[in-house]
Amino acid sequence: MRAAVPSVPAVLCGSAGLLLLLLRWRRWRGLWRKVKEARERQERGLEQMDKAARSFRQQHPSVNMVSILSLSLPELSKKIQDGSLPPEHVFYAYLGKALQIARETNCITEYMEESETQLQHTKPGEKKGLLYGVPVSIKDSINCQGHDSMLGFVKNIDKPVAEDSVLVQVLKRQGAIPFVKTNVPQSLISYDCSNLIFGQTCNPLLYTRTPGGSSGGEGALIGGGGSILGFGTDVGGSLRFPAAFCGICALKPTGNRLSKKGVISGISGQKSVTAAVGPMAKDVESLALCMRALLCEDMFSLDSTVPPLPFNEEVYSSTQPLRIGYYETDFFTMPSPAMRRAVRETKQLLEEAGHTLVPFELTNVDYSVYNLCLRGMFADGGATFLKNFEGELEKGSLGVFLWLAKTPNWIKTLLSWITKPFVPRLSNVIRSMRANTVEELWSLHHEIEESCHQFIAQWKKLNLDVMLCPMLGPALLIGYPAKLSVAVSYTMLYNSLDFPVGVVPVTLVTDEDEEELKNYRGYFQDWWDRTLAKAFSSAEGMPVAVQCVALPWQEELCLRFMKEVETLVTKKNMIV
Template sequence: MRVPLPALLGGSALLLLLLRWRRRRALWRKVAEAQERQELSLVRMEAAARRFREQHPSLKMASILSLPLPELSKKLRDGSLPLDHVFYAYVGKALQIATETNCITEFLQESETQLRKAKLMEKQGLLYGVPVSIKDSIDCQGHDSTLGFIKNLNKPAAEDSVVVQVLKRQGAIPFVKTNVPQSLISYDCKNLIFGQTRNPLMFTRTPGGSSGGEGALVGGGGSILGIGTDVGGSLRFPAAFCGICAIKPTGKRLSKRGVMAGVVGQKAVAAAVGPLAKDVESLALCLRALLCEDMFSLDTTVPPLPFNEEVYSSTKPLRIGYYETDFFTMPSPAMRRAVRETKELLEEAGHTLVPFELTNVDYVIFNYCVRGMFADGGSSFVRKFKGEMEKGGIGLFFWLTKAPHWLKTLLSWISKPFVPRFSSIVRSLKENTVDEVWSLHHEIEDFCHQFVSQWQKLNLDVMLCPMLGPALGIGYPAKLSVAVSYTMLYNALDFPAGVVPVTLVTDEDEEQLKDYKGYYQDWWDRTLAKAFRGSVGMPVAVQCVALPWQEELCLRFMKEVETLSLKKNSFF
């Protein structure tokens, strides 16, 4: 008997719907299992912390948590502070911050075993006994590196990343992994598996991203040292938004082996691994520990450059370039004030400040950063979302990547007079030929040389720059991808860049926001003004930059800014 075509088509459609429903149910099951594991991790942390408190009822945890990392590590090495006292103090505090902000994805239960082994270690590294938090995307043996993707669940790493191996050899104890935004290409911190991470200083604000879980945990005091990554500000946003310090080193100064990337293979925008901590001296101690023979032998692509103590400890007055704006993203009143006040403090301390003029930042952002990261038209990035139930609020981006070249060209041309930045983004998302990619890389090299020449012509040591802030409201970063200009510039240049909190938003800053228009006065500028509002009392940072491979000089400058700001302000 012959089956009618309509019935056949209807049956096929029903079968497809059934298969899709079954597939989605399987994905939801994986998410539910991951959330159960996350909850179980927190239960284990709570049990471990409670057990220790019951055994040591008179121990004052607050006195341990108040110690800066250099002092803490010294006490651990000389035996004046027991390892388990420090470990369980941070387990308890991390649990509290995780409950408030949803920043931890997993407790690394083997850390308790490592703690017991550390007590028997003969060789005590620079980070002996220090509990360290690790970003989700950095491999820890036996644990997932999800990047917020369901497809990456239940795929535990076969071995530790090089940076985790070196941390362990230096005596550090990785004890938790922390949350990230889906795909990492965001400076918010939300994914379908683990949900939204909140800022510990104001729960309605984002902690930044993509190292957002790290920013929230370190900023809340639940970790004394965190390790994250940065491909457009992913260390600097969380640090600035959560009132702590971070440094993005030159891309190859620390190993990226075993570190998962949001966009694999692109070379235009340099990614880097780096630390987050409460203060600059802690960052310096971390780099002292990591820049060792173990790092250089485990990953021979890392140049064997140990930490240069002489540069870091120098007291020679600096010649510092500075600018208040990049003329692409208008700084908030608090951002502009942060740079001005820091400049004045540095001048009073005997340093020389020299104006530095930035030009064509819009060209850099659209043609080097956006076009460079998505030189294949964004197709490889989009493929990462295949089979996922959520696309992180970038539906328009998906549509644009799949649109034919002629349509992108037409859309870019039509929109240019009305929304020039949107027009530039559309134009930058075209698929490039190999010849065009090589030409782009050559152009980026030339730009870098020109930037260095301008730097050297002014005889600069370092640069003082604005840092986006204060922390935006949750959900705003997804709408404001163009606001990464202050940070992403230094990924394109591959310069070391760090952030230091220097002030808090005042009522006057808030009042001046009413006049915020932006340079383009488009939808993005209006949205950014809204995102800044309601931030009185939130921290604002400045960015400190040095030339490639000069992390120690960058840290020395950061330390100077931190010291002068602390002298002036009593709120940090």
């Protein structure tokens, strides 16, 4: 019997399929080559840091690096300004320490070698900005001329930007020396810190915990002592999570108090939930010095959309007693025992210091999370976010989320309806991911404005100056943030409202907290609540923070309140 001869169409189809597979394989091989090159560049940068730091130590063996690293930013800046501490001593002290923390936590993606050139051009006697000679670290998504802003995407490798962001331009004009860029999670829309290119960043205080995100590299580097001042962004807590998880301070300003020109967003064009760029440092006074430096004529002239509001020293330095609202829970994400204790103990310290504490009743947070925050972030059904992942090698931990973004509205509606009786929170998340019409989006924007006015009206009715709020903590185990997107409720609320918020560490997790955590059930007693309890566990000794909130454009009052909290906690710890 004669064998069947394949038809011409079958041969052509088979050949086309084979060619398609070959082209796909070649493309994937090219992408992996780019990843390898980026990792090699990262390693070369670390080796260059090591070489430069060792060379300096050999030439200047008497320089006390430990002493330099122990100084606060105001102390360090003063010594540089008066000439008692050469800028190169500071630079190489932090270069060596940054290298150590990078090796331990994988927080640095790129060394900016031109920083050494900038240091050499720092001349005695020239006009000195407020940050003269201060080495600063920069989040990956903030543009620095000649360097990639990758956001964890392979497609962004080897695409150096042509111009510094306005923030970096102002920093340089104030004498600061940007010297490293730091790691972020793929897409930025996460409060962990991992991507395919550079891998996982660890918490410097405990390597099994996440440093937070999306400014996680900054949190790890500063928390480990490898940078004295750094900059990140925040659209749902991305400055505040790393600060709280790594035991440092951060300020999320009102969205437009500092320029975002040249700062890359995870979801370009999204305006419903307000993003902000802000500083991170070990203490509040460092943040205040930073804001003094940035709120200058250069900031306002380089970006005319930034209101020309210089730093209000009178408000920051005031000692008048404050009227402070507070709450222990948002009734959506049950606080861990340590979170609740952090608020209670801080409240007591503030009352003992002569401030008035007033209970604030937080209502409808679940509605805000689903219908204002999540729906606002993904008002196009996730289409813009989804485009970021086209052609990428890996989708990280966002597979289900991206599948949902691809799904038509009618399927989302059906899934939301099916899951509602069994997993109501999942049902609401699915529903909030529906694509909106223009009319629906405008209605949403109106609703966001109204919710802000109502919140302010409640604030004014109680005659409050500021607010004390919980901050998610302690740091979750690595990998858990991807499973617990609903836990952003404590932070994202203030992006929706566009209020300035600061984070201050106030306590550490105790054995008693751990024991009490065994009874943690959550408000919904669903899979998310059970998972959050696991993510919190075994964190004895890890820091826990509070949030300090002020009304829009009142960053100075926010910082003043943060400073008060920090001072009282420090005094208490000294007595203990």
